[in-house]
Amino acid sequence: MNQNFQVISSSPDQLYQMIIDLLPCYISIQNNDLEILYTNKSFLNDFGEATGRKCHDVLKCSAFMCGECPVKKSFEDNAIHFGEDSVLTREGAPIQLLVYAVPIPAGRDRSVIEFSIDISKIKNTQKELALLGRSVALISHGIKNLLEGLHGGEYVVDEGLREENWPLVEKGWKVVKNNIIDISMIAQNILYSSKKKALTIEKVKPGEMVKRVVSMLNEKALSMGVSLRAEVNPYLPEARLDQFTIKKMLINLISNALEACERDREKNNHFVVARALAYNELQYKFEVEDNGIGMDEDMRKKIFQEFFSTRGTSGTGLGLSVVETIVKEHQGKIEVESVPGQKSLFRIIFTY
Structure with a gap:
């Protein structure tokens, strides 16, 4: 156990990645074109490989941006936005998500991190x-x-x-x-x-x-x-x-x-x-x-x-x-x- 702790401690990136993957929510990072740059393991498991694809293509099988997109709003005013939406998993099962969009300032190449929580059971x-x-x-x-x-x-x-x-x-x-x-x-x-x-x-x-x-x-x-x-x-x-x-x-x-x-x-x-x-x-x-x-x-x-x-x-x-x-x-x-x-x-x- 001490050896494992030393390995993790010597590699902060691995530790951060492990923590992100263990979080009970879906995480994605998107650019201004709503192109997905990164996803955590939970997102990958339920929605498949999404890097390089548009968010609405992955979650909605749609070529068009959602009408009330929290991510797009965050890019527009650099503030945190949230909303609810119904999406489809990789198997085509509908689930209800509570979505938070948080801007990440990084010079010219700004991005937004999206946290999504499955609230289907609560809604049901x-x-x-x-x-x-x-x-x-x-x-x-x-x-x-x-x-x-x-x-x-x-x-x-x-x-x-x-x-x-x-x-x-x-x-x-x-x-x-x-x-x-x-x-x-x-x-x-x-x-x-x-x-x-x-x-x-x-x-x-x-x-x-x-x-x-x-x-x-x-x-x-x-x-x-x-x-x-x-x-x-x-x-x-x-x-x-x-x-x-x-x-x-x-x-x-x-x-x-x-x-x-x-x-x-x-x-x-x-x-x-x-x-x-x-x-x-x-x-x-x-x-x-x-x-x-x-x-x-x-x-x-x-x-x-x-x-x-x-x-x-x-x-x-x-x-x-x-x-x-x-x-x-x-x-x-x-x-x-x-x-x-x-x-x-x-x-x-x-x-x-």
């Missing part, structure tokens, strides 16, 4: 915390709406019992049941999103699963004025699935379709069709189609994002996110077709 944590706050607000608002509906149904039941008006009791009880189903679905989606468990794969009949879920949600559909029916191929072979999660997937898709119909004020008659059919010789498909409000292209790109709700503050934004997770767990594929104001179709394709 900020996004996750913001998403968590939004999700809590969405879920709380959704549950509040359902509880208000539950209290409304309870009031109707109480009035019916007081007046011995049994049709009124039945009407109120249907409202109570529908809200209990919705609250249960929210709770299950939250649990599924927060805690993953191993799938229990077994042989099941896809058509029978569709018919059971349709039967379970039929009363809710009737109360919303929507015709819900199942279309299944009775000769569809058994498939290897996790019954619990596929049932959840179908419930979420059908519930989403029912809500799309309920929000449509342009048509008098609405329908939702749930299907289990052959796709080709090796694959089969579940489909849920509705003639509700439909979606535009921008919304179709966002619907599977966690906590994105097509219903604004009245939804939790978990349903379709859970659907996507379940499909991925079964190594399946999702296709979405939609015409704004007319219809939507979700197609889930699985291999036998």
